[in-house]
Amino acid sequence: MLALIGRRLVIAIPTLFLVSLFVFALQRALPGDPFLVIAGEERDPEVIARLRQIYRMDDPIVVQFFAWLGQVIQGDFGRSLRTGEPVLGLIVQKLGVTFQLAVASMIVAVGIGIPAGIIAARRKDTIADYSASAVALFGLSVPHFWLGIMLILLVSVELRWLPASGFESIFSDPRAAIERLIMPAFVLGGGLAASLMRHTRSAMLEVLQSDYVRTARAKGLAEDAVINRHALRNALVPIITLSTILFGELLAGAVLTEQVFTIPGFGKLIVDAVFNRDYGVVQGVVLCTAIGFIIMNLLADVLYILVNPRLRDS
């Protein structure tokens, strides 16, 4: 296991290098000049020229890339072109926000999706199964943006139950934090819950038809024990992989949800940065996302092995 982790970490280095190089080149290939935007409406050519000089934009791209890389290795991600704030600070701040949203959404997704999937599988072809599938289909097809706005109009504007938007840290004001997380977590987690429900259902159905479940039942084991100790454990293996992939999807899906609920998170940060051609921020965010995905993949593999002992030796 340790060898696996070590091997993965070694491979991660060239991966990260290639990802940053790729993004760096791609950004420079994009049309649009950040300094035209940053220089403001007046667009004084002298100011633009001076800004380009300050940010070393007139150097060859290779020189720029390695200068950036050198800084990053020393832990300096530079400053945002738009606001002048240090990129690393921004990333840490926004990562905390999106992580809270992601965890809350994952709680919604797992809390609804897996139990609903199990119930649907156990009561296959009953009303419970059909209604769970119908709800899941709805959850998968409704766009986050629309659902978010509808929820705000209903829950915040009409009923006044929850605040319409914004973000509080769970550590500074837990009550306000939870109030503000409920709707976005429901919007973001709801779609994932649907996906998890469908996968759990089919995985459970498959497992329930296997020989060892029939054997367990034949031994006279109670149905709950059959489900929880034998079937569920095996059905969970693919679900865990799926969940980690979904977590990645969740970060991507967070962009729209953050926009609707004006949550100052990672998704909003990158969208704004791309639109403003805020090179340093885009670069930093992409690098952190790549690191995140590498860690998530690694985590998936580790969990996989933990749940399924047969894989331990390979």
Added chain:
Amino acid sequence: MKRIVLLASAALLGLAALPAQAQSPSTLRIGLQEDPDMLDPHKARTFVGRIVFMGLCDRLVDIDPELKIIPRLATEWSFSADGLTLTMKLRTDAKFHDGETFNAEAAKANIERAMTLPDSLRKSELASVENVSAPDPATLVFKLKRPDATLLAQLTDRAGMMLSPKSLGPDITAKPICSGPYQFVERVQNDRIVLDKFKGHWEADKYQFDRIVYRAIPDTTVRLANLRAGELDMLERLAPTDVKSAQGDKSLKVQSTANLGYQGITINTGHGEAANQPMGKDKRVRQALSLAIDRKVLSQVVFEGLYEPMIQPFNPGNQYLSAAFPVPARDVAKAKALLKEAGVAKVSIDLFVTNNPVDAQLGQVIQAMAQEVGIDVQIRSTEFASQLRDQQQGKFQMSRIGWSGRIDPDGNIHQFVTSKGNQNDGKYSNAEVDKLLDEARTIYDVAERKKRYDAAQKMLQDELPIVYLYNQTVFFALRSNLQGFVINPDGMIRLSGLKRS
């Protein structure tokens, strides 16, 4: 059992904490359309940034709703007879948020920083200034290279804002220390900027709220929903499509004013290859386009009829607006005749628009109207950064562009149509227009100045390097219990006198 007791007491504690967490009555929450950029007046460029600076930083002078320049940190001022010296008397009771005293030395340090900082965006605004001096703590003297009628207007905005000289370091953008009625508390990028009342301000009794929270909410529907839900007290730039519904809500009120800027189509008349087509070369084709557009219908279709049709670069009500150029009625026959005269029966032309729904719709309406006279408009839509770049490089035939506007008329016209103007992307060039507009900058007398603008406009209305379309009315929505909001065509939110009834 123990756990239940624990949970129950935790819940009770949570409830007990409730009143404390409810919004304190003296917090004013303002919804902004975007997140501001740098909070350093010398480096800032965004419109929303200026709104935040209104609370944070005092300026030397200000404007009133009629665009008249009024005292702020400078109590009186005068130009010398040759127009080359501006002398200002300054307040002696103003302080910075760090406790330092504001005086002429401090003002001098700020103006000099704005003029010399490598990445200052204020250089062109202060380009006419030779040097500043502080003969005594209450006197500030600007020596000018040439008479500059626009200078006072610049000093009402960021070029005239004062930062504490002791605080001028690299961190000033993250934690600005000014002399305004409110001081900086915190900023969470893309989310909020919090200011607290500065008790040492010379006019502190005019500011009722103890705390101001600016929140950036880009989606207009969501911004309005927040206002309705009571999460905001007011918001800026209500979308025209939301005006009716906001007016119908008893808990809200809507206030509006004409915006200082203009909205129009810039035509490439002389910038590279792309200008080499009938629209760029022949003014009659441009006149045909202008006549093809029914500006009233355009406003009705896209903006619920709430934006005023315009063909001049100045806002409705502006003293430099000329009565000689009323908005023309649509005239298809005349437009067709003009095309015929120009020897082109059919014109095919590209129109750049920004890829947002409003601009797309605007482009389509223009396309449909132009079609009828024989101008075939193809819409090219990209995001703003690309549009700006292509436009600046002359890679465009026509571009739909707006300008947020300046207090002084010069800021709305000079740089767009003079041969060397920074924003003259279509490279329109007319020596007579250059001369008139250059002169207008140096004349302090309004009537004399207006003559120059009228004369320049006469030529521009004929040659049409820019086809003006409409003025963008600015709408604010407020909760009905918020009193004392004085609306101003610069679209800023002045916090003085605002109170909750």
